Amino acid sequence: MRSSLFLRGGALSAACVSVVLVSAEVRAETDFVYEEVSGRISLESREFPESAVFPGQASHSTGLVFHPKLYVEDADGRSVTVAPFFRYDSADPRRTHADLREAFALVFGEAGDSEWEIRVGIDQVFWGVAESRHLVDIVNQVDLVEHPNEETKLGQPMAHLTWSGEWGVLELFGLTYHRARTFPGPAGRMRGLFVIDDEHVSYESSAGEWNLDLAVRYTQSFGPVDIGLSAFDGTSREPSICPTPVPTAQLTQHYEQIRQFGIDSQITIDAWLLKLEAIRRTGFRNLFCQQEEDYSAFVVGGEYAFYSVWDSPADLSVLAEWNYDERGQNATNVFQNDLFLAVRYAFNDVQGTDITFGVFEDVDLESRVLSMEFNRRLTDYWTLNVEAIAFVKIGDKDFLQHGLENDSFVGLNLGYSF
Amino acid sequence: MTDRSHSMQPDCLLLAAVLVLSAWFAAPSTAIADTHSPEEAGLQIALEARDRGTGFGDFTARQTMVLRNRHGQESRRDVRIKILEVDDDGDRSMFVFDQPRDVKGTAFLVHAHRTEPDDQWLYLPALKRVKRISSSNRSGSFMGSEFAYEDMTAQAVEKFTYKHLRDEPCGELTCSVTERIPVEKGSGYSRQVVWHDHDAFRIWKVEYYDRKDEHLKSLEISDYQQYLDQYWFAGTMTMMNHLTGKSTVLNWSDYEFQTGLDDGDFTQTSLRRAR
Numbered sequence: 001m002r003s004s005l006f007l008r009g010g011a012l013s014a015a016c017v018s019v020v021l022v023s024a025e026v027r028a029e030t031d032f033v034y035e036e037v038s039g040r041i042s043l044e045s046r047e048f049p050e051s052a053v054f055p056g057q058a059s060h061s062t063g064l065v066f067h068p069k070l071y072v073e074d075a076d077g078r079s080v081t082v083a084p085f086f087r088y089d090s091a092d093p094r095r096t097h098a099d100l101r102e103a104f105a106l107v108f109g110e111a112g113d114s115e116w117e118i119r120v121g122i123d124q125v126f127w128g129v130a131e132s133r134h135l136v137d138i139v140n141q142v143d144l145v146e147h148p149n150e151e152t153k154l155g156q157p158m159a160h161l162t163w164s165g166e167w168g169v170l171e172l173f174g175l176t177y178h179r180a181r182t183f184p185g186p187a188g189r190m191r192g193l194f195v196i197d198d199e200h201v202s203y204e205s206s207a208g209e210w211n212l213d214l215a216v217r218y219t220q221s222f223g224p225v226d227i228g229l230s231a232f233d234g235t236s237r238e239p240s241i242c243p244t245p246v247p248t249a250q251l252t253q254h255y256e257q258i259r260q261f262g263i264d265s266q267i268t269i270d271a272w273l274l275k276l277e278a279i280r281r282t283g284f285r286n287l288f289c290q291q292e293e294d295y296s297a298f299v300v301g302g303e304y305a306f307y308s309v310w311d312s313p314a315d316l317s318v319l320a321e322w323n324y325d326e327r328g329q330n331a332t333n334v335f336q337n338d339l340f341l342a343v344r345y346a347f348n349d350v351q352g353t354d355i356t357f358g359v360f361e362d363v364d365l366e367s368r369v370l371s372m373e374f375n376r377r378l379t380d381y382w383t384l385n386v387e388a389i390a391f392v393k394i395g396d397k398d399f400l401q402h403g404l405e406n407d408s409f410v411g412l413n414l415g416y417s418f
Numbered sequence: 419m420t421d422r423s424h425s426m427q428p429d430c431l432l433l434a435a436v437l438v439l440s441a442w443f444a445a446p447s448t449a450i451a452d453t454h455s456p457e458e459a460g461l462q463i464a465l466e467a468r469d470r471g472t473g474f475g476d477f478t479a480r481q482t483m484v485l486r487n488r489h490g491q492e493s494r495r496d497v498r499i500k501i502l503e504v505d506d507d508g509d510r511s512m513f514v515f516d517q518p519r520d521v522k523g524t525a526f527l528v529h530a531h532r533t534e535p536d537d538q539w540l541y542l543p544a545l546k547r548v549k550r551i552s553s554s555n556r557s558g559s560f561m562g563s564e565f566a567y568e569d570m571t572a573q574a575v576e577k578f579t580y581k582h583l584r585d586e587p588c589g590e591l592t593c594s595v596t597e598r599i600p601v602e603k604g605s606g607y608s609r610q611v612v613w614h615d616h617d618a619f620r621i622w623k624v625e626y627y628d629r630k631d632e633h634l635k636s637l638e639i640s641d642y643q644q645y646l647d648q649y650w651f652a653g654t655m656t657m658m659n660h661l662t663g664k665s666t667v668l669n670w671s672d673y674e675f676q677t678g679l680d681d682g683d684f685t686q687t688s689l690r691r692a693r
Contacts, residue, residue, distance in 0.1 A: 036693070038522055071693055079693070108691065115682040117691070126547040151545065164687050219686070221537070226550050270535075270554045307555045308606070315558060350485050350493050350562035352521075380494055380518040417519035 032072040039068035039083070042415035048189050050406035056187050061091035069102070078107045087146070092188030094198065095145045100155045114165035122155035125173070127217060127230060128277050129266040130299045132321040132340035132360070135277040136262030138232050139215060141179040148190050148389070154179045168220035175213040178203070178235045180253055193403035196241060197250045203235065204256045211235050211257070224269050230262040238332065242289035256292075258283040274302040275321070286330035287399070297325040301340070317344040319358075328364070334400050337363045342371075351377040365395035385413040460580025460596045467619055468575050474649050476502040476679040480672045485563050488663030494518070495561050502679045508532055508574065510684035514692045525692035527684060528553075532574050541689045548686050557606025564635060564657040564666040568605055569626075577601055583611070588622055591615040607634075620650050635659050646675055 044063040052059060069083040083102035089095035104121030125139040139156055146152035159174040180201045184191035205211035213234025220227055239253035260281040267274040278298035286293040301321030309316045319342040323335035342358035353376045360369040370390040377383050390408040394401045454462060483495035496517035502510040508530025515524045523543035530536045536553040556568040578598035585594055593613040600607055608631050613623040620642055628634040641653025655668040682688065 038519070040520075073693075081693075106691065110680075110682055115685065115687065117687055124546045126545055129550075162687050164682075164685060169685070169687060221550075224535075266550055268537075268550050268552055271552050273550075273552065305552060305555065307558055307604075313559045315555065348559045348562060350487070352518075352562060377518060377520060381520075383520045415520065417522060 031074065033075045034071075034073040036071045037068060038071070038418060039066075040415055040417045041066050042413050044414075045412045046189075046409050047411075048407060048409045050408060052189065053403055053406050054186070057189055058091035058187060061089055061095075061189075063087060063089045063095070067101070078105070080105045092145070092185050094182070094185035095188060097145065097182065099143065101153075102155060114163060116164075117162040119158075119160040119162075122157050123160060124153055124155065125158075125160070127228060127262070128264045129226070129228075129273075129275045130264075130277050130301070130321055131275075131303070131319055131342070132301075132338075133299055133323055133335055135279055135297060135299050135323075136228070136230055136264045138230075138237055138260060138262070139173060139175065141181055141237050143182050145182040145184055145188070154182070168218055171217045171219075173213075173215040173217075175215065175234060176210070178209040178211065178213070178255065180209075180255070181237070181239050183253075189409065190404060190407045192400070194251045195249060196239075197244075197252045200252055201239075202252065202254045204254070205235060209235075224267055226266045226268070228262075228264040230260075230264075232258070232260045232262075234258070236284055238284070240285040240289045240332070242285075254285075254289065256284055271305040271307065272302060273304075276300045284332075286327055287332055290330065293327055293330060295325065295327045295331075297323075297327075297331075297335070299323045299335070313348045315346045315348060317346070318342075319344065329397065332400075334360075334362070334367075334398070336365075339363060353377075362395060362398060365398040366393065367391075367395045367398045367401055368393040381416055381418070383413075383415045383417065385411075385415065387411045387413075454582075456582045457580060459582035460598065461575075463582070463594060463596060463614065463619070464575045464578070464580055464598075467614070470619070471649070472503060474503065474646060475676045476500070477645075477673055477675045478677055478679075479670055479674070482669045482671070483561070483563055483565075484667045484669075485561075486665050486667070493562070495563065500679055500683060502681070502684055508536065510681070512684055512689065512692065523693055525689050527686070527689045529684070530574075532576060539686055539689055541692055543693075546690070548689055554604055556602060556604040563668075564659045564664055565668070566606055568600075568607075569637070569657070578610075585616075588613055588615060591617050591622075593622060618650055620652075633660055643673075645673060 042065045044065065046061045048059045064087070066086045067083065069081065071079060071081050073079040081102050081104055085099045085101045087095065087097055100122050102123055104119050104123045106117065106119050108115065108117035127137045127139070128134050134150065139158070140153035141156065142150045143152040143154045144150065156175060156179065157177045161172045163170045180198065183196035183198055186195050203209060203211070211234060213232070215230065215232045217228060217230040234257065235255050236258045239255055241251050242254050244250060244252055258281055260279055262277070262279045264277040265275070276298065278296065280296050282294040283292060285291060299321050301319070303317055303319045305315050305317045307315050319340070321340040323338045323340065325331040325333065325336040328336055339361045340358065341361070342356055344354060344356040347353040355374045356372070358371040362368070370392055372388045374386040375383065388410045391401070391404045394405050478498070478500050481497040481499060485493045485495070494517050496515070498514045498516065500512040504510055511528040511530065513526040515521050525541040527539045527541070528536055538551050538553045540549045540551050541547070542549065557566050560567050560570055578600055581597045583595045583597055585592060587593070593615050596612050596614065597609055598612060599609045606628060607626050608629055609627050611625040612621055614621055620639070622639055624637040625633060626635040626637070636658050638656045639652045639654070642650045643653060644650050651670065651673055653670055657666045657668070659665065
């Protein structure tokens with residue numbers, strides 16, 4: 001399943017890239033004046049100290065990740081980037097997967113006082129400002145088997161046009177193919193009570209995963225204030241997780257046609273970063289596919305940095321964000337009314353050492369999740385990352401986190417960048 | 419949420435580019451010193467230096483930093499730099515990191531301003547995220563080196579008060595020695611002492627005194643070359659920390675001038691294109 005998705009995406013992107021390349025070739029011999037191969041190999045380990053809830057779930061996993069990136073550029077700055085991703089996981093066959101994170105051609109230029117840029121192929125796009133959750137960010141699907149923090153994304157086939165000038169930046173996206181979210185398999189940890197079926201994915205659109213989704217974004221800065229406005233019309237990236245007609249241990253993924261408007265803003269003054277993200281989404285079903293329920297949600301908060309604390313070269317940052325979703329108990333994510341608090345200590349040393357402690361506190365449902373992350377450069381090529389996530393408390397009514405009680409873990413990542 | 423590159427937050431790394439850009443006004447400083455108070459003389463030198471140091475348009479260059487601790491262990495930073503002058507405002511700068519490899523592709527954009535705080539954005543390639551970051555961290559270490567952000571930032575004339583101390587020989591040249599006191603509260607220094615030669619008014623040496631007025635660091639600048647028949651740019655900058663015994667040697671290379679850069683090369687969109 002995973003590999004077939006990968007191949008389909010790959011074939012599509014190869015087609016896209018070749019179209020652009022061929023059109024670039026029209027202007028006679030495009031010799032690449034610059035080529036570069038970079039990337040990262042990492043060895044990972046996760047240890048789950050508490051015994052698994054379901055039989056077959058491992059208490060330990062070892063993984064190997066290979067993520068190279070090839071970049072070529074011609075004399076006019078036109079470029080092609082290709083970045084495949086491979087993971088092997090000893091515990092969960094579904095976590096062993098491959099993806100084309102990037103495979104796009106890029107051209108850009110100037111027209112009068114404004115600039116333009118076109119990217120065609122598989123790419124990744126980030127929108128937003130918040131740290132605890134990426135609410136307005138909707139272009140790419142989440143590669144959830146990678147990490148529950150939803151920060152890792154699958155490559156998305158697209159045509160992406162940017163037009164910018166003194167008046168701001170306008171971006172248009174045509175998204176030609178939908179990627180289904182990845183979920184842990186029966187043997188994986190952090191899968192919850194029910195396994196999500198990854199073979200029978202259904203769509204509201206009659207075109208299925210080939211529905212053409214559209215997105216537009218406008219961004220502008222006014223002194224210390226950055227503002228982004230966005231709209232999306234098409235296939236939801238977040239799946240509706242539905243019960244099967246005949247009850248089984250699996251739930252199915254269904255992707256609806258939705259419309260979402262988003263705003264994100266950051267105000268940067270002195271050592272303060274004040275942040276807001278808010279969305280209005282229509283046409284999406286609420287928890288367990290009961291019914292369509294239009295809703296608004298926001299995350300608001302900020303970050304303050306104390307520099308050179310205690311006469312050391314280190315910085316201490318304090319973060320606080322409030323996540324709210326007006327669907328309350330019917331929300332399809334865990335952020336219906338949650339506080340996120342964190343402290344980050346950056347040593348500002350040669351090794352770039354930093355350590356972060358965070359807590360997600362569910363105000364209504366009385367759940368609490370703690371996190372710790374430590375990063376340190378060992379040499380100019382090797383890095384060490386240690387993280388821990390502890391599901392300290394899960395409320396009786398926090399259905400989305402049921403089954404995670406025993407899935408606290410410590411992760412170790414040793415990476416080599418080249 | 420803890421991206422590695424954040425920890426390096428190259429806050430005001432508007433790098434030495436401008437500090438280096440000490441194509442100081444070739445007015446005879448002895449005359450300035452004779453006819454002005456020490457404060458006026460110091461300010462005159464700084465103002466004339468700014469006038470003479472501007473007009474190059476734009477340039478690109480490479481920086482290599484070697485960080486050395488007291489045991490002689492080394493670590494390396496490679497950065498590609500683009501700088502564009504802006505009329506009546508601070509420079510636009512773009513920095514792209516090649517080394518260490520874990521932050522490869524991380525890019526940093528600065529819109530410097532003469533009186534208002536600078537605008538700064540960081541591009542994190544792993545997340546493809548552009549982050550607006552605070553420019554208020556003046557005294558922190560840049561990338562773990564002995565250069566603080568404020569050492570790397572455009573040394574705008576308005577950011578100091580001045581006092582001409584004396585003239586003295588420096589190598590084969592004669593130098594004016596000027597004390598400058600940072601105006602901004604966020605500075606880690608109580609004062610700096612700067613050596614400019616009388617020949618072309620290049621900076622050869624800076625001594626940094628910390629808030630307790632201890633002699634914290636010394637910067638020595640060498641291997642100057644003239645570009646565009648006018649501007650003197652440094653090849654080597656060595657920063658020595660006297661309290662920790664650590665040092666950082668910053669080498670500049672591959673200077674190219676008037677490469678046709680414009681505003682469009684210093685936007686958040688172009689930051690995202692950095693590689």
